[in-house]
Amino acid sequence: MTLVDDCREIEENLKALELVRSSGKGVEFENYRSLVAKGHVFLPYLTTEGIAFAPSRFLGYKGNTVRKHAQREHKDGRETTPRIRQVLAKKFGFTTWNSADSEAEAYYFKFCSSLGVEPNKVERTYWITPEIGDWLSDHPSESYDAKTEARRDEELEQAVRNDGSLPETTRASIIRARVGQGLFRRLVLRKYGSCLITALTEHKLLIASHIKPWRDCCHNPAECLSPDNALLLSPT
Structure with missing residues (x-):
């Protein structure tokens, strides 16, 4: 398993996730739902439907697919999180740290609800990139009451x-x-x-x-x- 080197490879993994999410059925979709529900560290990203969330432990490996990832379910983000941090720093010119964020958390719960899954009861952190930071500012979550x-x-x-x-x-x-x-x-x-x-x-x-x-x-x-x-x- 090789770690990603640049944002293009992360984007390819995001496309792989979106392909499975859009299918809405099958074994791979069930594995995808489980992956999202169990995640601890997420990279939020934008789709035509709004905001979505990709787990670090999936994004950090080159050429990943949900099917491949199911075979290494035991892997956590200890390798992938620092590598994604490096890749994002290279793209944006400053270090983006994954941290707790109440607005992102609110949208994460809504995202899980749309998938029909209950998130694990763990502490989660998020990379808030410039694009996502602007989007969250323009779309304050009404559900986080x-x-x-x-x-x-x-x-x-x-x-x-x-x-x-x-x-x-x-x-x-x-x-x-x-x-x-x-x-x-x-x-x-x-x-x-x-x-x-x-x-x-x-x-x-x-x-x-x-x-x-x-x-x-x-x-x-x-x-x-x-x-x-x-x-x-x-x-x-």
Whole structure:
């Protein structure tokens, strides 16, 4: 398996995905649906129907097809993600990092819905290229409302509860940090002591909030519970 060297080869792989997606049936289409649902890292791209999502672990291999990829299902993005980053940097003249993005995530959920699949409950990241960044700015997702946000946070909370690599007390602190409570709140109050804007010192009126959203850092206790990733503000 050879890794891609340029964007032309990535585009050829996108065409292979689109060919299977447009078929809407058969074993390859089922494999494609599974590939999209299980992905962790995606390159969003535009089609005549709107925005679509291609997994890194598929795009990163030269001349890939859904049929070939089904034979190496065990492969993840540890090889392909850094190579795609290099290829995109060569094309755009700057490094594009894959990262969490709430707008892309909202459209990803809509894309999965159009395919009739339920996304895996994992943390996903996206490469937001200049073209996709402009498109997302021009097409803010109407579906990413409070209900969608709440559902996503509930899924992430459950993932934290199930994370056996962390002590139970740490998991509990991370979950309470989502609403600015527990250890997170105590650390933020200790660091700042007053509202950063109004200088109000009445602790019971102050709100501890994350700078980097909780959903984007809940898998990293050091970041999620750090007062350096927080603001202390009053309601007015």
